[in-house]
Amino acid sequence: MNRIVLLLSLLFLTAACAQNATPTSEAMAFQKRLNEEFKDGKTSPLPKDAIKKFTALAFFPIDERYVVQARLIPTPDSEPFEMPTTTARKPMYKKYGELHFDFEGVPVVLSVFQNLELLDKADHKNSLFLPFxxxxxxxxxxxxxxxxxxxxxxGDSLTLNFNLAYNPYCVYNHKYSCPIPPEENYIKAEIKAGVMDYKYE
Known part of the structure; x- marks a missing residue:
């Protein structure tokens, strides 16, 4: 769990440092930080033997077509719920709102969530989680x-830079428990941005 919080902190730090950056430079910084984390035995989610062989994650080419402006519609009356994961663990989340946007002519509506456990941490009180x-x-x-x-x-507008999309930790190590994206967050388009599938060597 501590490693997951650390990953979130690194991602938020990247976003904070890139407020005045372009989406492309933001994505480049994101990729660099993620690779550094995976190479470091103290922060990597990889098993120890895989860390020794690790060189870099595979990413889709950075493409600003996958940077979209979404309208955020809050859902303040949503009730807390147990989010299904890849294990028996069921962390408590709350739906914060819906993100509405068009991608290449396809209307998209995605639910965005808050992790109730992370809300207790000062650095994450404004954090939103988007699984898709x-x-x-x-x-x-x-x-x-x-x-x-x-x-x-x-306000009610939120920039979604899908070049910053990353894999759950359970992709790299089965000891982790990862939230499963809800069916409502299926995008009927190819999002060729962010981290690609991980191939074991």
Whole structure:
């Protein structure tokens, strides 16, 4: 769990440092930080033998077509619920709102969530969690879907840079318990951005 919190902190740090950066430079910084984390035995989710062989994660080419502006519609009356995971663990989440946008002519509505445990941490009180699947899932990206970490905006518009999409830790090590993206967060388009599926050497 501590490693998951550390990953979230690294991702939020990347976003904070890149507020005035372009989506491309933000994605480059994200890729660099993620590879550094995976190479470090203290922070890597990989098994010890895999860390020794690790060189870099596979990413889709950075493409600003996958940077979209979404309208955030809050759902303040949503009740807390147990989110299914890849194990018996069921962490408590709450649906914060819905993200509405069009991607290449396809209307998309995604639910975005808050982890109630992380809300107790000062650094994550404005954190939002976006798990999703798309037409690349099980083909060129992980079949179980990917995640994005977001921040609550000051208004009703939120930038989604899918070049920052990453895999759940259970892709790399079965000891981790990972939230399963809900069916409602299936994007009927290919999101060829972010981290690709991991291939064991």
């Amino acid at each position: 699947t798309d037409l690349t899932s099980g083909v060129s990206s992980y079949g179980g879907g990917r995640y994005m970490d977001l921040q609550i905006p000051s």
